[in-house]
Amino acid sequence: MMPVQPSPVDQTLPQSVSPIMRTVDLSLYYQDFQAVKKASLSIFPETVTAVIGPSGCGKSSYLRCFNRMNDFTPGTKIDGQVFLHDQNIYAPDVDPVALRRNIGMVFQKPNPFPKSIYHNVAWGPKINGMAGDMRARVERALKKSALWDEVKDKLTQSGLSLSGGQQQRLCIARTIAMEPDVILMDEPCSALDPISTGRIEDLIFELKKKYSIVIVTHNMQQAARISDFTVFMYQGDIVEYGPTERIFTNPEKKQTEDYIRGKFG
Amino acid sequence: MTEPSLEEKALRQNLRVRHKKEKAFKFLCMMASAFSLLFLFSLFYNVISNGWSYVSWDFLTHFPSRFPHKAGIQSAIWGSVWLMGLTASLAIPIGVAASIYLEEFAPKHPLIKMVEVNISNLAGVPSVVYGLLGLTIFVRVLGLGRSVLSGALTMSLLVLPVIIIASREALKTVPDSMRYAALALGATKWQMVRDHVLPASIPGIMTGVILAMSRAIGETAPLLIVGAVGFVPFNPRGPMDEAFTVMPIQIYNWASRPQEAFHELAATGIMVLLVVLLAMNSIAIYLRHRFQRKNL
Numbered sequence: 001m002m003p004v005q006p007s008p009v010d011q012t013l014p015q016s017v018s019p020i021m022r023t024v025d026l027s028l029y030y031q032d033f034q035a036v037k038k039a040s041l042s043i044f045p046e047t048v049t050a051v052i053g054p055s056g057c058g059k060s061s062y063l064r065c066f067n068r069m070n071d072f073t074p075g076t077k078i079d080g081q082v083f084l085h086d087q088n089i090y091a092p093d094v095d096p097v098a099l100r101r102n103i104g105m106v107f108q109k110p111n112p113f114p115k116s117i118y119h120n121v122a123w124g125p126k127i128n129g130m131a132g133d134m135r136a137r138v139e140r141a142l143k144k145s146a147l148w149d150e151v152k153d154k155l156t157q158s159g160l161s162l163s164g165g166q167q168q169r170l171c172i173a174r175t176i177a178m179e180p181d182v183i184l185m186d187e188p189c190s191a192l193d194p195i196s197t198g199r200i201e202d203l204i205f206e207l208k209k210k211y212s213i214v215i216v217t218h219n220m221q222q223a224a225r226i227s228d229f230t231v232f233m234y235q236g237d238i239v240e241y242g243p244t245e246r247i248f249t250n251p252e253k254k255q256t257e258d259y260i261r262g263k264f265g
Numbered sequence: 266m267t268e269p270s271l272e273e274k275a276l277r278q279n280l281r282v283r284h285k286k287e288k289a290f291k292f293l294c295m296m297a298s299a300f301s302l303l304f305l306f307s308l309f310y311n312v313i314s315n316g317w318s319y320v321s322w323d324f325l326t327h328f329p330s331r332f333p334h335k336a337g338i339q340s341a342i343w344g345s346v347w348l349m350g351l352t353a354s355l356a357i358p359i360g361v362a363a364s365i366y367l368e369e370f371a372p373k374h375p376l377i378k379m380v381e382v383n384i385s386n387l388a389g390v391p392s393v394v395y396g397l398l399g400l401t402i403f404v405r406v407l408g409l410g411r412s413v414l415s416g417a418l419t420m421s422l423l424v425l426p427v428i429i430i431a432s433r434e435a436l437k438t439v440p441d442s443m444r445y446a447a448l449a450l451g452a453t454k455w456q457m458v459r460d461h462v463l464p465a466s467i468p469g470i471m472t473g474v475i476l477a478m479s480r481a482i483g484e485t486a487p488l489l490i491v492g493a494v495g496f497v498p499f500n501p502r503g504p505m506d507e508a509f510t511v512m513p514i515q516i517y518n519w520a521s522r523p524q525e526a527f528h529e530l531a532a533t534g535i536m537v538l539l540v541v542l543l544a545m546n547s548i549a550i551y552l553r554h555r556f557q558r559k560n561l
Contacts, residue, residue, distance in 0.1 A: 101451030111442040124450035
C-alpha cells in the first residue's frame with residue numbers, strides 16, 4: 001500500500017477562485033467500519049467535479065456527507081468538517097433541513113413521487129414556502145432540465161408514466177426548482193440506457209453554467225466527458241484530485257493510473 | 266432414428282415420476298382449499314336455513330322480546346354502531362400515529378425495541394383479559410361506569426395492537442428512496458410522512474383497520490365483563506348510556522335460551538351480523554381502490 005497524503009494539493013487547481021464547498025479531514029464511520037478516511041477536497045463554483053473509484057470505495061458515502069443524508073443512516077459518525085461557503089454544515093447550530101434546500105441531490109435510481117409531473121416539481125418549493133408564481137417556476141425548472149417539450153401537454157399525468165431517462169430528468173427538474181447552490185448526483189445514469197445517459201450528460205454540461213455539480217460515477221468515460229475536476233477514491237481515501245484532463249492523461253499516483261487503465265476496479 | 270441412450274431413458278422415467286408428484290401435490294392443495302370452502306358454505310347453509318323464517322323488516326326494527334315472533338335486533342344494531350363508531354374514532358388515529366412514530370421517528374434504542382416486542386405480545390392476549398382491564402380502569406378507576414364509552418375504550422385497547430402492527434407493515438413497504446427524495450428537497454419528516462409516506466401506505470393501513478374492526482364487531486367476552494347486557498329494549502342515547510347490547514351478545518343471549526324459536530332468531534341475527542361485516546369490508550375495499558388509483 002502506498003502512503004496517501006491526507007490532503008492532496010495540486011498546483012493546477014484554481015488558486016484565485018474561492019471554493020463553494022470544502023471538506024476538511026472528513027472521516028465517516030459506519031459503526032466500526034471507516035468508510036471515508038480524512039478526505040479533504042474543494043468544490044469550485046460552476047464546475048463539475050466527478051468522484052470515481054471502484055465499488056465500495058466510499059464515494060457514495062462521501063457524497064452523502066455533502067447534504068447530511070448520512071444523518072438518516074443509524075450508526076454513522078462524522079469527524080472533520082464540511083463547509084458550504086464559510087459555514088461548517090456539521091456545526092451544532094446548523095439545521096440540516098434548511099441546508100438541504102441549498103444542496104440538491106439526484107439519486108442512483110430515478111425516484112419521482114407517485115404524483116403528477118407538475119406536483120413532482122412543485123412540491124419542494126411549496127413545502128419550503130417559496131414565494132412567486134409556481135406555474136412559472138415549474139415551467140422554468142422543466143425547461144432547464146430539457147424535459148419541457150416532452151411533458152408540457154401532460155403535466156397532470158403521473159411522474160411514473162415517464163420513461164426511466166425522463167424520470168431522472170424529472171428528478172433533476174425537481175432539484176433545480178429549489179434553485180440550490182450545489183447539486184449532488186449519485187451515479188445518476190447507472191440505471192439508464194446509453195441514449196438517456198447521453199441526454200443527462202448534455203444536461204449536466206448545460207447546468208454547470210449556473211450550478212456547482214458533484215457527480216459520483218463508476219463510469220470513467222463519463223467522468224472524462226463531463227467533468228472539470230476528477231477525484232479518485234480508493235478504500236475510503238482520496239488518492240488523487242485534480243483537473244480531469246491531467247488525471248486522465250498524466251496521473252501522479254500509480255494507483256490512479258492502474259485504475260484508469262482498467263487494471264483493477 | 267437412433268434409439269435413445271440408457272441415460273436418456275432414465276431421464277425420461279425420472280421426468281414422469283416428477284410430473285406425477287407435481288400432480289399429487291396440486292391435488293392435495295386443491296383439496297385443502299375445497300375443504301375450507303365446504304365448511305364455509307355449510308355454515309352459510311345452516312345459518313340461512315335456520316334463520317330464514319324470521320327474516321323481515323320487523324326483525325330489524327323490533328326490540329328484544331320474550332315472544333320470539335315479536336323479538337328484533339334494533340337495539341343490538343344501534344349498540345354495535347355506537348360501539349364501532351367510538352372504537353374506530355379512538356383506535357384508528359392512535360394506532361396509526363403510534364405506528365408512524367415507531368416506524369419513522371423513533372430512535373434505535375433498546376427501550377423502543379422493548380415497546381415493539383410488547384405490542385406484538387399484546388396482539389396475542391386473550392380478549393377476556395382486556396375485559397378485566399377495562400372493568401378495572403375505565404369502569405372503576407376512571408368512573409365511566411358500565412357505559413358504551415367504557416366498552417369502546419376497552420375495544421380500542423383490544424384492536425390497537427392489530428392496527429399498529431398492520432400499519433407498521435404498510436409503512437415498511439414504502440421504499441426508502443421515496444423518503445430520501447422528499448428529505449433531500451429540504452422537507453421535514455412530518456412533511457415527508459404527510460405528503461408521501463402516508464398516502465402511499467393508506468391501502469395497507471386500511472387492510473389492517475378492516476381486520477381490526479371485523480375482530481371488534483364480533484367480540485363478546487370483554488363487553489360482557491365491562492357491562493353490556495343481553496336484553497335491552499331501547500337504543501343507546503349517547504356514549505355515557507349505561508345499558509347497551511351489541512349484536513354478538515344478543516345472538517349469544519338467544520342461542521342460550523331453551524326454546525327452539527330463539528335458536529332460529531339467533532341464526533337470523535348471525536345473518537344480519539354477516540351482512541354488516543360484508544358491507545364494512547366492501548366499503549373499505551372500495552376506499553382502498555380509490556386511494557390506490559389516486560396515488561398513481
